[in-house]
Amino acid sequence: MTKVYPHKHTSYSNCMAYERETYTIWMKSLIFHSNGCTIYDSNGDIVYRVDNYDKKGTTQVNLMDLQGRVLCTIHKRLLGFGGWDVYKCKSHEKAWFQVKRCYKMMMMGKLTWQIMVGTQKYCMERIGGKTAFRIINIDGDVVAKGKQKHSSTGIVLGNDVLTLEVEADVDHSLIMAFVTVFGLICGRM
Template sequence: MAPKVYPNQESTTSSQSQSHNQYCLSSKRETYTLWMKSLVLHSNGCTVYDSNGHIVYRVDNYDRKGKREVNLMDQQGNLLCTIKKRLLALGCWEGHKYCSKSNSRSQEQQPWFEVKKCLTLTGKIACEIKAGSKNLCIERISIGKSIAFRIVNKLDGQIIAEGKQKQSSSGVVLSNDVLTLDLAAGTDHSLIMALITVYGLICGKM
């Protein structure tokens, strides 16, 4: 029997009582499981589980890959960010955050972040990111066919997130679309997940 993406997947429901806010920022390091598939008929997208097997983020692209606009959602389907590929710029994406106003959610006009793909295919850096005052980049990690990566602060070289192919508790290596995602303390998890979504689009995984 093939190992499961996450052992507690069956216990996950959309009626979980945990608020998404508790996942946005954390004072300690966190580890997630990132599955580069949507729960909707295992179609294009991704699903993110916390260490208890609860879904915390999801992207559902259904039967289409490489869409010009995708949405990052929390476990209850609330929109957190819309990611758009800019039509007139080669390899450029921008993310627009959603905020709550008067019991509704609206998209902010100014981009939350901008991502520019590095056109050198053999280089270490896959893309460069501008998010407010932060300058980040996503570095490729060469591990087989996995899309292993790390997100790095260009100012001081700090690794703020790293994704590598997951192993089960018994040491079995899962498929190359299942990653263990380690997040540094104080990281905005929603921002990191939005950036990983862009990286998935760049790599043709969504």
């Protein structure tokens, strides 16, 4: 049984990963009849969650920690044709980062999105099937990649269960916000 309220509490809200971390993302909400996702760390503890109480594909969702504290709010720009603005902790003054579709890459057959975090740039691209993706920094280094999860015996789990590998020296909450936007883009939440 998964630990919902672990005895040892670790705050992931603005934490840099000094080691590579592997997460499990279950594209289901903990709330009955709600859309969203639940993110577990490598110990099986819930560390992040997204609960979308509205209909699937809504224009606004919140990324929260285990205690329900809002880490960021994600808004879809209705006139932006694939644009997303992400605000820290329900602050709507200035976007933490923005995501927009790369139409130039679509012409080459790749589904990619550009992410602007201040002066930093990232690229998120879908690879292989519907659920596999990777996040690349401006230097071309892969900082995180997600794919369909396999059990320890090699059995492929459902397409709503993903493994996310995050490289060292990366802000966990930033990567989880990227992944949340990806889930919304793909219509998974």
